[in-house]
Amino acid sequence: MRIALIHALRHSPPPIEAAFAELWPQVRLMNLLDDSLSADLARDGTITEAMTGRFLDLARYAKATGADGILFTCSAFGPCIEAVQRELAPLPVLKPNEAMIEEAEKTGGRIGLLASFAPTLASMPPEFPPGLTIMPKLAEGALAALDRGDGAEHDRIAAEAARDLAGCDVIALAQFSLARSAPAVLAATGRPVLTTPQSAVRKLRRLLG
Incomplete structure (x- = not known):
């Protein structure tokens, strides 16, 4: 079984990979990274037709290698991933957030959404089903800390920002790169914490395992 992982952030x-090692170590993973995608989105401020084309090119390549499923790991590119899902169906193609959103929906009505990449707080809330209360929060500076190799500062900023979400039923960490801060967020808030990597692996295993 081969799963293709397509990334727009180098973190x-x-x-x-850690989530697969813990929850589904039997699969073979391949990584495709284009970190200019996130930089271009931050620069342009919107998803373009050209950007969607780049996602399709990456997904076509992954399929051509024999991938049994594809998981995208950057949460700010929903429309691009939906285009891939339409073209490659019935191949399982997962948005990074969809499995975590499904799990969050089961936990209650107030969901704290913590992000370290600002465009995510515009693109991701509409992906949640109606009737849920989404409380967005930006961990400002966390991604910059990770960029300069300061993981401890990243986790501290994430935990501090999450304190504003302590009244929620569950806290959802929007970026794959934020998953490392889950223990700190839990300690700071006392609330259940969901991460995109673990939720995604659980769903892929149900679909393919």
Whole structure:
């Protein structure tokens, strides 16, 4: 079984690889990374037709290698991933958030959404089903800390930002790169914490395992 992981941030591979190692170590993983995608989205401020084309090219390549499923790991590119899902069906193609959203929906009506990449707080809340209360929060500076190699500062910023979400039923960490801060967020808030990597692996295993 081969799963293709497609990334737009260079910090995304380690947390998803760790989740597979813990929850589904039998699969073979392949990583495709284009970290200019996140930079271009931050620059342009919107998803473009050209950007969707780049996602399709990456997914076609992954399929051509014999991938049994594809998981995208950057949460700000929902429309691009939906285009891939339409073209490659019935191949399982997962958005990074969809499995975590499904799990969050079961936990209650107030969901704290913690992100370290600002565009995610615009693109991700509409992915949640109606009737849920989404409380968005940006861990400002966390991603910059990770960029300069300061993981401890990243986790501290994430935990501090999460304190504003302590009244929620569950806290959902929007970026794969945020998963490393889950223990700190739990300690700071006392609330259940969901991470995109672990939720995604659980869903892929149900679909393919």
